[in-house]
């Protein structure tokens with residue numbers, strides 16, 4: 001088991017904890033006795049969750065922050081230190097997607113997505129991993145996607161961003177061998193959260209494009225990710241269908257696969 005032992009002055013910082021997978025990862029960590037620092041923009045949602053989680057006896061704190069803002073990210077280590085806590089587990093979960101072809105994309109929306117999905121992940125790892133290595137204990141759970149295993153026409157920037165997170169996390173875990181710190185990339189397939197609506201997916205279209213056996217609950221995805229980190233796995237993919245799909249996506253010639261994906265993606269209809 002590689003997850004650090006919970007203690008009163010140690011915490012797990014979970015980004016994007018105000019809904020969906022991040023909220024469930026926070027719940028899963030609390031179930032295992034870890035205190036949490038909940039990070040996202042919607043403070044009222046974080047406060048309600050922290051109040052509920054605190055009732056189980058662990059310490060749950062709220063740090064509202066917009067992770068697209070470089071100064072807000074840079075402030076996080078000091079804000080955690082001001083609470084008298086050290087971050088033993090970092091969960092980079094906050095994320096979003098744009099939808100549709102690059103040819104009609106909004107440059108600001110694309111840059112905002114890349115700042116949250118990609119830049120913030122690398123930024124927070126650079127800010128929190130050094131102290132974990134010094135303490136010889138820690139864990140990093142970065143949320144990628146099965147969209148990381150192949151190009152994703154219709155969500156090109158999102159898929160490429162998640163490919164970054166997957167490659168970065170595998171490399172980080174390789175660098176960390178023997179330090180007492182581990183890193184896991186969690187690669188979910190489709191999950192019914194606020195994600196699809198925020199991206200502009202029509203729920204019926206998304207369900208038609210992605211068969212029912214690929215969908216996993218946010219609870220199951222969270223458990224798979226925390227289990228993966230605890231077992232020291234570099235990559236965790238929730239659900240057998242998504243694990244098979246990931247192998248196929250990596251092996252299939254992209255010259256054949258990409259046109260098929262482009263013809264089926266709801267964002268390109």
Ligand SMILES: NC(=O)c1ccc[n+]([C@@H]2O[C@H](COP(=O)([O-])OP(=O)(O)OC[C@H]3O[C@@H](n4cnc5c(N)ncnc54)[C@H](OP(=O)(O)O)[C@@H]3O)[C@@H](O)[C@H]2O)c1
Nearest residue numbers: 016018019020021040041042067094095145191193194195
């Ligand atoms: N749902 C899926 O099908 C699916 C599949 C594969 C991977 N994923 C990945 O799973 C992760 C969680 O997504 P989800 O499905 O749980 O979606 P969600 O319910 O929409 O949650 C997204 C979270 O990210 C936070 N967030 C977004 N922009 C932010 C910003 N600028 N600053 C701080 N926090 C921000 C949101 O909080 P606020 O709005 O309060 O800031 C929210 O807590 C994402 O990385 C996503 O790419 C999702």
